[in-house]
Amino acid sequence: MQATVIRACLGLLLAAMLGACSVAPRQQVVVPHPAAAPQVSAEAVPARLSTQQAADNFIAVARTMQPKIREECLERTQGRQNCNYRILVDERQSASPNAFQTVDSQGNPIVAFNLALIAEARNPDELAFVMGHEAAHHILGHLQSKSQDAAAGAMILGVLAAATGADATGISQAQDIGASVGSRAYSKDYELQADRLGTIISWDAGFDPARGVLFFNRLSDPGDQFLGSHPPNAQRVMVVRRTIAQLQAGQI
Incomplete structure (x- = not known):
């Protein structure tokens, strides 16, 4: 019975979120359908x-990118975000290349690369592109936005579960599911926004994002999965190439 209630509520939650019932309007990065995107060389x-x-390479890129990231952060956020970036190495052993953005206990933004990603990058441009992308998540406030999205999803599905007669356990389960769905509702667009700003930051720091984005050649393509956390690789490449064209034309 509880599972039936939660499934019904989940359907209503998805309908609500896809109908733009979000906590705030989202900036869209407009790109064509992935099938229309040019293929990476x-x-x-x-x-x-x-x-x-x-x-x-990692040390040299971090030294060059860190002041440029801070400069971009200060200019774009005008004091609304902490821009005291730290670029660190995540020394935990993992076979999968990974980089992420988080904050420390003082609220300072951290961009962390694991050893597998540092080893996988074939040139400074790839490192700079990934570094700019992760730094962009903080500048654009994506951690806060995802937290708000999760809270909204939990609230909506919890209320719906209660309204359909779920007990306390069912409501708690519904809230957990709602938080998970809510946190993913805009994940793909956040990634595309970070790709665009990361392109700008790495370009301004003197790196070549067109070369840097070739890192995607060696990543598995997530495809266009419903509620997936990342958009298709071809779509991301299109955003980078379009942003480079705008930079070259002096439109940014």
Whole structure:
């Protein structure tokens, strides 16, 4: 019975969220359907770097990108965000390349790369692009937005579960599901927004985002999954290329 109630409420939640019942309007990054996006050049994948070269690249890129990231943050947020970025290495062992943005206990933004990603990057441009992308999430307030999205989803599904007769356990389960769905409702658009701003930041720092985005060649394509956390790779490449064209034309 509880499962039936939660499934019914989940359907109503999805309908509500897809009908734009969000906590605030979302900035859209307009791109064509992934099928229309140009394919990344099928050039030969560069060889993996030595451990020393990969480490040297990361240190050099971080030194160049950190002040540019801070400058972009201060200019865009006008004091609304903490811009004291720290770029760190996540030393936890993992076979999967990963980078992420978070904040420390003082609210300072952190951009962290794991060792697998540092080893996987084949040139400074790839590191700079990923670094700019993760830094952009903080500048654009995506952590706060996702938290608000999750809270809205939990509230909506919890209220719906209560209205359909769920007990306390059922309401709690519904809230957990609602939070999960809510946190993913705008994830793809947040990623595209971060790709666009990350392109601008890495370009302004003197790197080549067109070369940097080739990192996607070596990532599995998530495709266009419903409520997936990331958009298709081709869509992300299109955003980067379009942003570069605007930079070259002096439109940004």
